[in-house]
Amino acid sequence: MNEHSSDWLLALAGGLLLGLMINYNSLMAKHSTPLFASWVMHGIGAVTSLLFITVFSKKFSANNKINHQYTQGPLWAYFGGIPGSLTMILAAITVNSRLGLSGTLAFIIAGQVLFGLVCDIFGLFDIPKRRFALTDFFVVLSVLMGSSIIIFLK
Amino acid sequence: MIDYILLAILNGAVIGISRAINGRLSLAIGPFKASFWNHIIGFLFLASMLIVTGRFSFDVTTDIPIFTYLAGFFGALFVAVNSYVLPRVGATKAVLLVISGQMICSVLIDYKSGNILSILAQFFGVAIILLGVYLAKSSRSRHLKI
Numbered sequence: 001m002n003e004h005s006s007d008w009l010l011a012l013a014g015g016l017l018l019g020l021m022i023n024y025n026s027l028m029a030k031h032s033t034p035l036f037a038s039w040v041m042h043g044i045g046a047v048t049s050l051l052f053i054t055v056f057s058k059k060f061s062a063n064n065k066i067n068h069q070y071t072q073g074p075l076w077a078y079f080g081g082i083p084g085s086l087t088m089i090l091a092a093i094t095v096n097s098r099l100g101l102s103g104t105l106a107f108i109i110a111g112q113v114l115f116g117l118v119c120d121i122f123g124l125f126d127i128p129k130r131r132f133a134l135t136d137f138f139v140v141l142s143v144l145m146g147s148s149i150i151i152f153l154k
Numbered sequence: 155m156i157d158y159i160l161l162a163i164l165n166g167a168v169i170g171i172s173r174a175i176n177g178r179l180s181l182a183i184g185p186f187k188a189s190f191w192n193h194i195i196g197f198l199f200l201a202s203m204l205i206v207t208g209r210f211s212f213d214v215t216t217d218i219p220i221f222t223y224l225a226g227f228f229g230a231l232f233v234a235v236n237s238y239v240l241p242r243v244g245a246t247k248a249v250l251l252v253i254s255g256q257m258i259c260s261v262l263i264d265y266k267s268g269n270i271l272s273i274l275a276q277f278f279g280v281a282i283i284l285l286g287v288y289l290a291k292s293s294r295s296r297h298l299k300i
Binding site for chain 2 (some may be wrong): 005007008010011012013014015016017018019020021022023024025027028031032035036037038039040041042043044045046047048049050051052053056073074076077078080081082083084085086087089090091093094097098099103104106107108109110111112113114115116117119120122124126127128130132134135136138139140141142143145146147148150153154
């Protein structure tokens with residue numbers, strides 16, 4: 001699989017989208033409950049992605065043909081929404097503990113990076129395996145350091 | 155305290171599992187359909203949670219600011235983008251870049267002119283993250299397993 005320079009830019013833009021999503025969703029949670037806000041968000045997300053499918057389906061159906069070995073997705077791959085919506089409940093528990101928001105964010109980030117490494121090394125969930133270079137260690141270090149500074153010194 | 159730390163770390167792994175699964179689905183049916191399945195399954199799952207916990211009520215909807223509904227739009231776009239990118243750059247690099255974007259976003263949203271030390275700290279934090287992003291970009295050729 002080829003990696004393009006546009007991929008890392010897309011992933012960075014994805015982080016901005018996620019930041020906006022969390023910002024608006026937590027505002028809705030303040031006016032209702034975290035569970036309700038997450039439910040509404042998933043409903044609107046489902047409708048929005050249906051719109052995207054109708055707009056972009058032609059463009060991306062051509063792209064799909066590249067991955068012959070993947071054309072039949074396994075059943076478990078359709079249930080990513082369940083762990084996705086569980087995170088909100090777990091976060092509500094730790095934010096309200098002594099960890100607080102900053103501590104929760106920091107350890108969630110640590111958990112995500114650790115899981116990413118395990119996922120790449122062992123090729124979990126059929127994701128292609130990867131080898132790591134020394135540079136990748138410095139990438140991990142600088143993102144974790146920069147995030148900690150922003151979270152704890154704000 | 156340690157149990158809450160472990161719970162938060164576990165939460166990070168749960169997020170990673172969800173994104174890896176969606177990335178795998180994206181390889182089969184494309185990023186936008188993967189985003190749809192993620193949201194419809196999450197929607198049904200949370201609906202059952204609301205019913206089971208007895209918190210299913212529409213009373214709360216009256217004073218919610220309209221623009222907060224945009225979260226669903228950004229979420230749909232995020233899952234599509236992330237599911238497309240994750241199998242291409244790997245789970246680790248995808249999550250590091252997403253965290254970087256998230257941190258920059260939160261600094262921009264929460265920006266308040268005031269404490270000069272806090273502004274300097276945030277500027278410094280973003281600079282270190284951008285250094286990491288630059289390293290991630292330049293390491294891409296060595297990163298691939300051939």
